Amino acid sequence: MSYNRSPSVSSRTGSRSPARRLRILIAEDDADSAASLEMLLQNEGHETRCVYHGRDVVKTACDFAADAVLLDIGMPGVTGYDVARAFRMLYGSAKPVLIAVTARGASADKVMAKAAGIDHHFAKPYDPHELLGLLADLAAHAV
Numbered sequence: 001m002s003y004n005r006s007p008s009v010s011s012r013t014g015s016r017s018p019a020r021r022l023r024i025l026i027a028e029d030d031a032d033s034a035a036s037l038e039m040l041l042q043n044e045g046h047e048t049r050c051v052y053h054g055r056d057v058v059k060t061a062c063d064f065a066a067d068a069v070l071l072d073i074g075m076p077g078v079t080g081y082d083v084a085r086a087f088r089m090l091y092g093s094a095k096p097v098l099i100a101v102t103a104r105g106a107s108a109d110k111v112m113a114k115a116a117g118i119d120h121h122f123a124k125p126y127d128p129h130e131l132l133g134l135l136a137d138l139a140a141h142a143v
Contacts, residue, residue, distance in 0.1 A: 020139045025066040026050045027057045027083065028101070029075045037070060037101070040128055046135065054078030058086050066096045068138060070131075071118065073102035073109070081116040088117035097138055101126065 024046050028034040034050045041048050051060050054075040061069050069087075073080035080100060087095040098118045102109070105123025113121050122131055 020142045022046045022067040022135060022139050022142070023065055024048050024135070025057065025061045025064055025069045025096070027052075027054065027069060027075065027080070028072045029053065030072075033072075040132070041135070044132055044135070046139075054080065054083050057083045058090065061087075061096055067142060068097040068099055068135065070099050070101045073100055073104045073113065080118070081112060084113070084116035084118045099131075099134070101131070 024041055026034050026037050026041075026048055028037065028050065029052050031052065034052065038048045038050060049060060049064050049066075051057055052075075055078045057069065057071070057078075060066075069083075071080040071083060075083075080102065084098050087098060095117070097120070099120040099122065100113050100118045101122045101124065102113075103124045104113075105121075109123075110121050120134060
């Protein structure tokens with residue numbers, strides 16, 4: 001299924017307020033993709049912030065107190081794998097939930113993502129309902 005860029009996606013799912021509003025950092029070098037994700041997440045009641053370069057992810061996630069980071073793997077300069085390894089080194093298990101949203105969807109990519117410390121993996125094009133379901137689960141179980 002291709003990604004639907006319209007904000008009406010959440011209305012078709014019977015948009016509901018999450019159990020807890022998450023603070024979600026979107027790390028994506030493509031501004032249109034980042035804006036689409038941001039609209040989708042804000043329609044579900046989450047607070048978002050975007051960064052467009054891998055070198056900005058860790059600091060922004062900490063400053064923003066992100067609960068989750070949607071992380072493109074193929075960002076220029078510093079890859080999503082590098083970002084995940086930096087989170088693991090700096091924050092261990094206290095890091096936010098790292099969710100790859102990437103064009104890299106082969107089995108080897110998923111193995112490398114897991115090894116780098118990425119918690120969940122969505123290959124583009126992905127089903128936005130699956131991503132929203134994961135975030136709803138995270139919100140429901142957040143302290």
